Amino acid sequence: MMPDLGKYAGTVLSAYGASIILIVGLVWLSVRAAKKSKKALDKLEQNDG
Amino acid sequence: MRALLRRDLTLAFRSGGGFGLGLAFFLIVAILVPFAVGPENALLSKIAAGILWLGALLACLLSLDRIFALDWEDGTLDLLATAPVPLEMVCAAKALAHWLTTGLPLTLAAPVLGILLSLPPEGYVWLIASLLLGTPALSVIGTFGAALTVGIKRGGLLLSLLVLPLYVPTLIFGAEVARRGAEGLTVTTPLALMSGVSLAVIAVLPFVSALVLRVNLR
């Protein structure tokens, strides 16, 4: 199944690996920030009545 | 606005005015380079134009946050904003004062340092020409950066980060003129491009800086 990447396997895989890590990291940070801000806002809105 | 210019110049020359700051830094950079890259004249003369331009640019960068910071702290900016004088003129005068106290001395000192870095003889006239044309743009762009960060405590580092990319065109064209001049090639295109950039910047940025100051003075 794994395509024969030939002698450039390291190059291609490192490019894909690095990019995927960066994208996943960005998404994860964005989701975490969204959750944090939602929680903080809900707490404030509760005691705001 | 001569009043502001005259006052800033007297302030700069008075004790602690920081007049020699940029010049001293430029000297240090130029002197340290041979220690860093080795004393061979062949190498030095090849990179001399670029190093001198880089040193002049960094020296300008160094003295930017003094442009508005002092007047911001002691309330002068507030009072100037309510005075019958347009803020655009204030920004232009500040940029001119910065150029006269930093940009111009650097341009005059550059040939002396060129000798230290064994700049080829035909390079001197183009070094001075490019600096004369480029440093005003550095001052005006720097004034814009100073206005952006005037309200920020310890905004010096941020000021450099904001201004650095804005300096790229002037640096590339300016250093290119100096380098080609040193190698005796024709300099017309980079010179034309550089003066285009400088003139556009000097014409437009003071208005933007004034807008930024108004936002900061709110």
Next chain:
Amino acid sequence: MASIWQYANPAKFMRLSDTLLPWVSLAAALCLVGGLIWGFFFTPDDFRQGSTVKIIYLHVPAALMAINIWFMMLVASLAWFIRRQHISALAAKAAAPIGAVMTVIALLTGAIWGEPMWGTWWVWDPRLTSFLILFLFYLGYIALWEAIENPETASDLTAILCLVGSVFAVLSRYAVNFWNQGLHQGASVMRAGAIAGDTEERVSNVFAAPLFMCIAGFGLLFVALILMRTSTEIRKRRAAALMARERMS
């Protein structure tokens, strides 16, 4: 007190974003994963570059996004000045980190892709260099947002920086081109950091189809992230306003 929160623009945006987000995220995931798998597993190697051509599926979309996100921020900054609606300023603030990451991906994949051909990791090729400069603009923009406390001043100053920065980015693009004629003149897919536009004419269709899917994937990813991140910014501002109001009364 009939707070106008329900009708205010931010609230409408929040509701819109909450409904759209799941669908856009799904579409983004499908396009992105599908496109990458298609490109990675099911396309032949290039006769000259071998398998490194597969990096095109990351490099070109990321490069495209890096430029278009800055353009989106420019439009948002203009909108902020014209309509003075918080969504524009906050959307620009939310977009900047995404653009910065896309620029890093473009730089990284461009350098890695070029390495076999040039024997070094970094080459001062005009396109790669202008992405480096674009990255500096992104950093400056994000840093300015962080440095200013007053949200209204921050919105105004960052919008001005974006406008001025855009002019200088274009200027730098030509200056960099002038400064280094570029290592590969005219080599089609080989040219590192080729912008999809002109790559398309010379890229044979076996590569083009998955490339378009990846570009769509990156685009949808951006839309999903911008919806989520802008809502986050709105919530943060609302929380700050509520707290300020408590302090006041």
Next chain:
Amino acid sequence: MALAVENLSVARGGLPLLAGVHFRVAAGQALILRGPNGSGKTTLLRSIAGLQKPTSGRVECAEDAIAYAAHSDGLKSNLTVSENLAFWADVFGNDDISPALEGFDLKSLSDRPAHALSAGQKRRLGLARLLVTGRPIWVLDEPTVSLDQTFVAMFADVVKSHLAGGGSALIATHIDLGIEAETLDISVFKTDPTADLGAFDEAFL
């Protein structure tokens, strides 16, 4: 009518602060603004002086008539007293600084650099700067900070002569200046922070 303020509302930090502020200051009159610290005196004065756009309402006065002075008085410590005054005179288009020097009995100090002045002397120089602007309407924010009793009296005399000369003054201060002028407590105009007055953060509230 030297200065008229109608239905002015101002915001600070994105939240409405004062609303419906209205008062008039006739030529030759002074108005003292009272109010606890943080009640918006500075924000109000800055809006009237034109440094800050009010969220609504109007300030009516002659063009270029207001001379604004806050706590920080825009003095350069490396310049001498006369250089400081000459600079501000030039900025406002006048050139005779001698009345200002006498008015605040700074004649003897005129060549002394500002850093060598005492706090009181610096404040006197700051106020002398007002005289030099030649503007009819003085808008002053806590002008008598760090002035001891004798100089407060001198400040009051200068204001009196300014009023006698047809000028007017709007002064925010806590202490009694000994000038007969109406006082206005601005906490009357304090607004409920949730009021919808087009303040910056309103869209989020």
